[in-house]
Amino acid sequence: MAGGMPRAEYLLAYICGNVPAPPVSPDARLAAHSAAAAGGDPDGADRISGLSDALLRDIVSRLPFKEAARTSVLASRWRRVWLAAPLAVVDSDLVDDCPPEPADEADVTAAVSGALAAHPGPFRCAHLTSTRMGEHQPLLKRWLRILAAKGVQELVHVNRPCARQVVVPLPDTLFQITTLTSLYIGVWRLPHATRLKGVSFPRLRELGICSVLVEDGDIDSLVMRCPVLEILNIQGSTKRLHLVSQTLRCVQISSSVVENIALVKTPCLERLILWQVKGSPFPASDMRTRIKIGIAPKLRVLGYLDPAHHLLEIGGTRITVLLLPPIFHFVHLATVDFNVIILVECGELQAGMEPTGSAILTTVKVLSLEVCLGANGAMMVPAFLKCFPNVEALHIKSAKCDEPAGKFNIEYWQKVGPIISVLMRIKVMTISEFRGEQHELAFLQFVYQNAQVLESAVVTAANRRFTGISDEQMTSILQQLDSSRWASDFGLAIMGSNGPEGGIPWMFQRGANFSNDDPFAPVKMRSELLFFMTSSCLCRFYS
Structure with missing residues (x-):
């Protein structure tokens, strides 16, 4: 159970919240009101029928399927318009209960079959998320053949999860739909790469893989068969990912257990976004996800890097921190496999130690870190910052510290001199899930004392339901x-939040929206601003 919701329904809701929304609204209606009824000219003219066929087709294509079909009975002209309009089939809109319950499955499948048969195509979009397809595999294959024949462009196909889930293989028929520009699949088993020989998605620009059972290399192979792919979103899938793509611009991975993520050759990649990506499903495991950044000369947005769960490697150099006893003084070590570029003696970073040129990415402008600022993972913050010297927006998600180390005070941060030059370039700095701990305050004070071009900063307090700290207490702390x-x-x-414990779940739409330069910018979950502060100590309090 998740929040009182059965696990299967929770998974369905999470996946459906992460896929692109249908291009039509279930509440959309077509109504032709006379000008007189609208309070305008009294001639009562039918303004809609006076529009061109092309414009009418565009209007009809924006209606839910049932509403679009109703226009076909208005007149012979409207029927021609309906037959020529590229429609959207959204299974949840085809039945009275929205969203459909599992008990509505027979009605849903009948409605989808009827809709696909009734219209000659093309279909601009199909959203099929309401049926447990393991019980309807012959029907599923027929649907996919129809969609292929009628040129569907956008397809969201989720096998509705159930309590006793049987992993259903995705039919090979899906891979015959060469007209797709966007494809999201959920709760399936991906065919092995050997079965995809000769398969190609020549127009596919966006691919989402959600809770899909895959073998190593399957996603890599599929990506290579998409010659114009720009966006790759993965949720709850994969073990290892080795990406080679000339066109990928955005890769997002969420809620996944991944051993290795390698950007082998991604010359156009602009964004790599990771949310709750770990190397092992077991909390006690010390296995971390190895993130290897090879050829990615346009990488601009990177996060959430998590020192507790990630190992970062740039250009063949591993970014790490070694804790050495006092008998060892600061040295620069190397092995035959990788370079160690940051060393720590008793928790203090050596001033002046610089990463090698191959371990620096000057293109990254937006960086997000998820880190417990009171635990040893905080030592990786200077290491990461030195690898991205041109960062202009720094976002920290403050992870909860069960056993704070106690040494991460302002004096500690003042000794890590090498990152001051990086802080001097930061224009935007935010911290979320702030709990008012002293190690959080120490880090903020250090940043604010050294960020000479900082223009704006936001502190978003964790939900007071989980911290027990009132708004007044948080104001006093800050x-x-x-x-x-x-x-x-x-x-x-200083903002408040009413989001869930640990922060708002990441949604793919945020990262894939290229019109937003900074996808990590705070999302408001509660409207009130607790207070506003400047260096002149002017405070404005809001209720």
């Missing part, structure tokens, strides 16, 4: 920051 020592006159906004 006023401990010594704004008189800040390096620039920026505005600090």
Whole structure:
């Protein structure tokens, strides 16, 4: 159970919230009101029928399937318009209960079959998420053949999960739909790469794989068969990922157990976004996901890097921190496999130690880290920052510390001199899931004292339901920051949150929206601003 919802239904809701929304609204209606009824000219003219056929087809294509079909009975002209309009088939809109219950499955399958047969195509979109397809495999193959013949462009196909889930293989018929520009699949088993020989999606630009059982190399092989693919989204799938693509611009992986993620050759990649990606499903395991960045000269947005669960390797150099006893003084070590570029003696970073040129990515402008600022993983923050010296927006998701180390105070951060030059370039800095701990305050004070071009900062407090800290208490805690020592006159906004514990789940739409330069910018979950602070100590309180 998840929040009172059966696990299978929770999984379905999570997947459906992560796939692209249908291009039609179930509430859309077509109504031709006379000008007189609308309070305009009294001639009562039918303005809609005066539009061109091309414009009418565009209007009809934006209606739910049932509403679009109703226009065909208005007149012979409307029937021609309906038959020529590229329609969307959304199974949840075809029955009265929305969203459909499992008991509605027979009605849903009958409605989908009827809709696919009634229209000659093309179909601009098909959303099929309401049926447990393991019980309807012959019907599924027929649907896919029809969609292939009628040129569907966007397909979301989720095998509705159930309590006793049987992994259903995705029919080979799907891979015959060469007209697809967007494809999202959920709760299937992907055919082995050997069965996809000769398969190609020549127009596919967006691919989503959600809770799909795959073998090593299957996704890699599928990506290579998509010559214009720009967006790859993966949720709950894969073990190892080795990407070679000339066209990929955005890769997002969420809620997944992945041993290795390798950007082998991705010359157009702009965004790599990871959310709750771990190397092992077992919390006690120390296995971490190895992230290898090879050829990615356009990488601009990167996160959430998590020192507790990720090992970062750039250009063949592993970024790591070694804790050495005092008998060992600061040295630069190397092995035959990788370079160790950051060393720590008793928890203190050596000033002046620089990563090698191959371990620096100057293109990254937006960086997000998920880190417990009171545990040893915080030592990786300087290491990561030195590898991305041109970061302009830094976002920290503060992970909960069960046993804070106690040494990460302002004096500790003042000793990590090598990152001050990086902080001097940061214009935007946010921290989310803030709990008011002293190690969080120390890190913020250090950043604010050294970020000379900082323009705006946001602190989003964790939901008070989980921290037990009231808004008034949080305000008092944050006023401990010594704004008189800040390096620039920026505005600090203190926000509240009513999101779930651990933060808002990542949604693929955020990262794939290229019109938004910074997908990690805070998402408001509660409207009130607790207070606003500047270096001149002016505070404005809001209720």
